[in-house]
Amino acid sequence: MxxxxxxxxxxxxxxxxxxxxxxxxxxxxxxxxxxxxxxxxPQVVLDTLNHFYAKENANIHRGVHYLSQMATSAYEDARKTIQLYLNANKSEEIIFTKGTTDAINLVANSFGELLDKGDEILISAMEHHSNIVPWQMLCERKGCILKIIPINQKGEIIQEEYDNLLSNKTKLVSITHISNTLGTINPVKSMTTRAHAVGARVLVDGAQSIQHKKIDVVDINCDWFVFSGHKVFGPTGIGVLYGKEEILDKMPPYQGGGDMIAKVTFEKTTYNELPFKFEAGTPHIAGAIGLGKAFEFLNTLxxxxxxxxxxxxxxxxxxxxxxxxxxxxxxxxxxxxxxxxxxxxxxxxxxxxxxxxxxxxxxxxxxxxxxxxxxxxxxxxxxxxxxxxxxxxxxxxxxxxxxxxxxxxxx
Amino acid sequence: MTLEEKQQDIIDEFAIYDDWMDKYEYIIELGKDLPKIDEDLKTDDRLIEGCQSRVWLASEFKDNKMHFTADSDAIITKGIIGLLIRVLDQESPENIAKSDLHFISDIGLHEHLSPTRSNGLASMVKKIKMSALTQLAK
CATH class of the missing domain: 3.90.1150.10 (Aspartate Aminotransferase, domain 1)
Known part of the structure; x- marks a missing residue:
């Protein structure tokens, strides 16, 4: 725009x-x-979904035919719109997921593979189950330790306690930007800076912030920012994982299948590059395009x-x-x-x-x-x-x- | 009064309300009037954990009849429990096992018994029927 x-x-x-x-x-x-x-x-999102299925419906990234090219370019345009909205450096840093939960599970499974026994993960006491359970499962799998940053009665993260919990054992901090239950806006930028100071990575759960305030992932400087499309005036079943290219490159693929491969033989498969490495199978094409339209709508506001x-x-x-x-x-x-x-x-x-x-x-x-x-x-x-x-x-x-x-x- | 007559009785009582709020006012009164379950019986094994509200159910078999007492932390749930107990209490296990509790949907409260509503009521009905079947199997 x-x-x-x-x-x-x-x-x-x-x-x-x-x-x-x-x-x-x-x-x-x-x-x-x-x-x-x-x-x-909004009507523009509904019209976009309808138009896609009525006029552009085809699978993406694989067809030589007209419709497939139309669908592919609409899908990739949506990625670009979202990249610009979030102020991400590259569109390769925008991975389409099913939603916030799916995005967190992707990080927990993929980045989780890089963690070792005894590594610590910090979350806050106000997290949604989707930002608790994937980490508990990771801890069970890999022997990591989940630590909880306490909150005060008002529902604010106690920042001194956070500083006390941060150490060189901390490998990941995962916090909500805005609490779904309390409405608290957490100081994610400062919390990210402090986590980085001890070498920890930071995931910000933006499920409740993306629809309320302008998000600039470069300014927050978090390693991942995740949200669901349906909470930001887009369709259900589509969401976004933003990740810094440098960390996404290091992360192993999460799910295997079509679209995420470069070459498959029975002996060895090599993986596609970003963002496709993390988008196995036919994605929610209409959903992604609808979500792109929702952000175009927000761009006018x-x-x-x-x-x-x-x-x-x-x-x-x-x-x-x-x-x-x-x-x-x-x-x-x-x-x-x-x-x-x-x-x-x-x-x-x-x-x-x-x-x-x-x-x-x-x-x-x-x-x-x-x-x-x-x-x-x-x-x-x-x-x-x-x-x-x-x-x-x-x-x-x-x-x-x-x-x-x-x-x-x-x- | 047969189980079917009891259901019809409730349907007739609700027929006079055409406004939702009046209907709920009546359910709330029923909830307030429901004899509470004995505090000693509010144990975890009698607790039906719903996502929205919690229900405690105690059942007893005496003189070939089933007897139920129940409670909930939410008053509307309790009012509906009152209706269910009015229909099912003092009935034989056979009658309970084969009962079709159509009155709930006839009075427009079927949403409360939907398994997705998770207020504990759907599980409560299932538990009541299970306890009747258990008696029959003895």
Whole structure:
């Protein structure tokens, strides 16, 4: 996109581009506050998917025919769009995966092969299960040691504890950029610098940050940055692993199959170069192209203004919720955005969630795939409202009255 | 009252509500009224862990009838448990094993019994049926 193109942000105009927001559930206008789980899709992404299957559908990287070349170039253009959006140095550093979970598993399996017994991996206490379990499996396989960086009651990583845990045994640090349960924005840039100082590699889980703020992987300087397409207004089943070329080159292939090979004989197979080395088999071609379109859409928007707006939405919702007696907001970090999680004395999140649903409001309830975090706060789960730039203060007002009504019914 | 009559009874009771919130208001009242399971019986082996809410179920076989008590940490789940127990309690193992609990979907609450809902209710029904089958096999 040309730098000269004007970037803007107008909620009303944005909402018009999301057809799924214009519907009623149980006779009420839908209020979609479950963006942490997945985002809605703009019309341009839907049109792109439709156009691909209607006009360009072919397999990529292997056909001499017209359609295959069209599909290949659309797929590679999407990679390029994403590279530029992330400010990565090369498009070879963008690997298409199924999503965040798949990307983390790729690193755990491939980079994990380079680790030895006794090597230490650090994650924080606020991680999603997908940034816990792959490392636990790696530790079981290779005899590495998983260490947990503690958090304080507000839901912030205790930076002194992080420094204490870092040592020359630390080989990898894997942290979430923004917590899916708490909304905490972690200082990933400074944490990366400190990890690098002891020779450790850093993976940043961007599943909850890519849709809220501008990401510059060179500025963060992390070794890997991973996210899911569906949370950033793209299709499901597609995601991205960004990795520095230098480290991706050292990593052995993860899955074997077509497209990832240079030459196969029964005696010895040589592998394809980046990024294809990590994209075995026919990828989610339409998904990748749709995701590229989602980033083109974001390119027209002023992400700074969006971050500001979403922080205001979150603060507004949080302030209103705190007026309810017996309600505790879980996660009150100084730097947070887009997520407000709460728990109540004597009222179960499932009950609130069920009643909100019947009032047309979609929230998430439960442990949000962060069970260790729930144990830390000694609660069974929370009710979580998570916002996107198409949400409004008016929707929050309706949400607050619905919460009030639910509480009065349940008390 | 037969098991089928009990189901019809509940369907009739719910017929007066055309608003979802009224329906849930009634379920919440049922949840509040449900006699709680004896605290001693809230043991891990009686716990049905759902992703969303937890359910405890205790069953007993006396005078050729099954007897159930249950509890949940979520009041809506508890209200639905109350309905299930009203239909299934004091029934013979044969009746329970072959029962078709259509009233749940008739009153529009089938989503709560879907195995993907993971509020423990689907597992609870499965467990109730298993306990009836276990009695039959004895």
């Amino acid at each position: 040309a730098e000269s193109q004007k970037k803007s942000f107008n909620v009303k105009e944005i909402r018009e581009q999301f057809p799924s927001l214009r519907q009623q559930v149980y006779g009420k206008n839908l209020i979609y506050f479950d963006n942490g789980a997945t985002s809605q899709k 002023d992400m700074e203004a969006i971050l500001q707006y979403e922080m205001e939405l979150e603060a507004y919702a949080q302030d209103m919720l705190l007026t309810f007696e017996g309600l505790e907001v879980i996660g009150t970090a100084k730097k947070k955005t887009s997520v407000v999680s709460f728990a109540m004395d004597k009222i179960h999140p499932f009950d609130i969630g069920t009643l909100l649903d019947k009032q047309g409001i979609a929230v998430r309830t439960g442990h949000h795939c962060t069970q260790p975090l729930m144990d830390f706060y000694k609660i069974p789960g929370t009710t979580r409202a998570s916002f996107a730039f198409y949400n409004t203060k008016e929707e929050i007002d309706i949400f607050i009255s619905a919460v009030e009504k639910s509480i009065s019914m349940l008390s």
